Amino acid sequence: MVALMTVQPPLIRTAAPHSHHPVNLDAPKIVVRDVSVFYGAKQALDSVSIDVPGKAVTAFIGPSGCGKSTFLRCINRMNDTIPGCRVEGAVEIDGEDVNARSVDPVILRAKVGMVFQKPNPFPKSIFENVAYGPRIHGLASGKSELEGIVEASLKKAGLWAEVSDRLNAPGTSLSGGQQQRLVIARAIAVSPEVILMDEPCSALDPIATARIEELIDELRQQYCIVIVTHSMAQAARVSQRTAFFHMGRLIEAGSTEEIFTNPRESRTQDYITGRIG
Template sequence: MNMTPHIEVNTASARAPTGEVKMKARDVSVFYGDKQALFDVSLDVPARAVTALIGPSGCGKSTFLRCINRMNDSIPGAKVSGSIEIDGEDVNDRGLDPVLLRARVGMVFQKPNPFPKSIFENVAYGPRIHGLATSQSELEGVVETSLKRAGLWAEVADRLHQPGTGLSGGQQQRLVIARAIAVHPEVILMDEPCSALDPIATARVEELIDELREEYCIVIVTHSMAQAARVSQVTAFFHLGKLVESGATDEIFTNPRDSRTQDYITGRFG
């Protein structure tokens, strides 16, 4: 009896994109004190596409994601070697201000984390501190545009000055995405953005990801292989801190080159 799970790949969007590479990682290793968490990861990430990082818990996919916007800088004892370049600029260049890097590289976490401010102020905060709006009317335009692109405007237009924390979980996650895109990032990182959401909210966020990939380079960590198959064009499989293989999502899910990828996808381990 065949117990292999069937994972539906969105073949319309799962083919590897051609053209521009937005980000290049070369020989990226991460140490937390004496423990090595990531081993010599090299990966090309395309522009205007979704790259999914999959693998069992503790395999290094979130560690790699945090390297892209230098979030590992804040962890005592963390050391990163190798290079990650965005449009040819190494994110680990000590002359690069991490605050400016994080404006270019937005982050959406597992648990929605709106600021304890109004819906309007959640979205306006970034453009205001980065000087992206010169007047109140311009700021209002940025907020409206960002909420529309996050698919949230129709639901909150009449309560912009109510707390963002009063929204449902799915709405909060879309608010956080609106907050991220308000500063015109080039890359959006998502660390299991739907794991705290119900199926309806998950479907809405997945639709949003599919829309945003037309403009942004998106990297998503997901524990759900079905989600990776639905939303990504490129999939990278991590195991024990190493990148085992990467490629077009439909190829990884239907014809993986490495037996460890096959075993993970078919549920033999994970």
């Protein structure tokens, strides 16, 4: 036990996938303390603190505008790209503060992948979409290695069987659900440790949604997944842990079963039963 608790070397230094360090599986992957976010003078998040475990799916639920997406974007510093946005507090991944000066947000984002609400494949071929990350981070030393990464990523995202014969077709020629799996494959291709998903199924039909949910369930064996969702049913189906946000505050976090069957807070109860939100 003591051996597992040794201090880890800093992780967010290079985009290359690192060999597995002695990570304490019980320790949370992401530790968040007192995070507040401001857009100009408007406060979007008010001192949120939460622990997110590794190798599990954590769902953020809450009504629109409650700050759950804003919070998600703190984890990979995507809020940096919004002019006038200010983040306070600490977000640590494997014990390292992502807002530290020594952390390069570009490398951080290779370690923390993100999938958006609307599928956003690049205006490139299917192959080039998946190869994008490995190319810019120099992860493949040759063409065959790159092809290997692309194939493996597409397989993991459950898309290989559907596109293996048309890798040069434009990514935008796929259906919405396929596009979203392509985007997940793109994120997986740089071997991230955390995958953030911002309402990944809200633009999809029920069948495509079921397919993505299946995929999320498979991916949690290897990645720490954080998903923002409007659908409580989806949170109940795919997540092991759930956090409820309301009006910029984290109201309650716990195991999904507990939140849905026996919430401690009355507001959580009200939201789950449909009385607010």
